[in-house]
Amino acid sequence: MLRIRDIEIDPKLVLAPMEGVTDVTFRRLIRQIGGCGLTVTEFIPAASLARGDVKFLRMAAFDPDESPIAIQIYGADPAVLAEAARVAEAKGAHILDLNMGCPSKQVCKNSGGSSLMKDIPHAQRIVRAMRAAVRIPFTVKMRAGWDASMRNAVDMARMCEDEGVEGLTVHWRTRADRYGGERDLGIIREVVEAVSVPVLANGDIVDIESAREAFAETGCAGLMIGRGAIRNPWVFAQISADMRGEEIPTVSLAERERVLLSYYEALRTTFKNDHGALGRMKKIARYFTRGVPEGDVLRSAIFYSTTVEQAYERIAEFFHGLREVEAGRPWTFTRAAPPPRRRGRQPQRTSPGTS
Template identity: 50%
Template sequence: MHANTRLGPRHLPVSYTVRDVEVCPAVVLAPMEGVTDLAFRRLVRSIGGTGMTWTEFIPSAGLSRGEERWVQMAEFDDDEWPVAVQIYGNEPALLAEAARFVQDLGPTLVDINMGCPSKKVCKNSGGSALMKEPDLVRRIVAEVRAAVQLPLTVKMRSGFDAGQRNAPEIARICQEEGAEAITIHWRTREDRYSGERAVDKIAETVDRLSVPVIGNGDVVDVASAEAMLRETGCDGLMVGRGAMKDPWVFQKIGAWLRAEPPVVVTPADRRAALLGYLERCRRQFARDQGRRSNPEQAALGRFKQLSKHFLDDDDVRTAVLRSQTVDQAVAHVQRHFDALEERAA
């Protein structure tokens, strides 16, 4: 076995369990603010193959007050299962109150964010700044644990910076206080979204915990999934940005985990998925009418955001990004896929 290899070929996890909830396949959609709203999660679920979905992170203060904007962000479909609602903040009592609110909505589990690198969130000691305060982490997890019966999980980074890569210690505290699974993004807060790949702290956490540990960071296909699983021995995988480029990534990794034939995606599948997403955005933003001055432009903005990752042809991507209206963007996408399908025929 290679020195980096912690798992033999027969030990790849097909599923993992959080309390009594089976997550199958063991590859889940990451929470992404401004991305994993209902429209995006519906796209991913319409394609299928994800073991669990996550809402965007939601401020505990706003949610505990029941503010409409945040309550809407915590919504999920009746058939969206398993689903996690993620909350953030740094005040144990507010997080506990928000978790109670979440519990009443009836998701599968509540997840606490300890990984957000944003200045605004860290300035108030939330997100990844919590990793510098183990005592506060202990109080937060203990209070939230005491407030709800729902399964409780935590998502974090490997540490705050290169000098404090303390995920194994923080994760251990979370487990001691009742967290039932931990997700670790291998980067530190200082790395933001770059840095040199180092998954050692995920591997160390796996060794120190008895609850499932989910590996996250740059898992985008079967090869990167295999590397994460074999190098860390983690129980499952979380995919974020890779799902914007390729929403079939869950099916692809799941098929590989089950030793099934590779998944084939046609240009027609890709066209239908992209345009289906636009329709979902239009419906979602039309529903929010009172809150948005221009729902069509809001839908176009979201469509462009996905297209930036999803479309791999530079010319059509640029054309979509320059579109002033939904109709213009759709026309570029249709022409692009017409040409692809003609070529494939």
């Protein structure tokens, strides 16, 4: 049983905060499928939340039945973070989370995110101010350290616990690793052994095997899953079934298609126009397509679509092809080509990528 103070997180699996992904629509999708014990908002800049900026207040919004929910904020100024923490509490968050993991240059330049890993005294001022500002449970999400020469998650975790932080998530990568680096869960185990608050393990947990490994190798209290949940939104249901010793739910091609399309349709209603919605669809496709056979074909189909309708048609055709193959009938998959560039228009910035 995982508890952050009196908040029960059952199953002990948490959807990671992911900017540009884990908005209320994505979180709804994950909650409908089930198996996730806690959802977290995308990170929200403390200054904007403290100012009451409408766009960011909307980012902090959640469904009435979304429980428990953590609101994550980031920033560098203790007073501003404390004020944003109050706003998050007033919005009804069950847990307040501080981001000490974001590697982005922009965030680190302003001394927020993972750059706090370089400066424990400053991080301490922030944590102390936030702790004093709210009554709700308070957690911190951090990386293993700044770089290979500064893997100081244990010191940071001890400081956090001393200041009243009630739960920690540790991503095994340092800031310098960004999304690469050599998998090393040892640092998470060290943190687990150093503090008595619950510690969640994070980083490349994508299926039952990696979940079992993370529990066994770190002794963590729970797992946080990010990209694995975009690739396979059923990952929580599958891991939690495994933890209970139950049969692992399998997902048919028809179900994958239905979920992708209904999620896209839900996304569409949240954007002002289809251009924005299509951009988000492409972002999701980058990960989701890794969970289906011939995923690169589906990825190019979505990436090179110029309208939402075209994307839908291509998705339908792609899944039809997969079903034909499944039924033993011949089918040739063809990768979509980039659309011709229109004169006077900027070339598309996105590409199917490989990650």
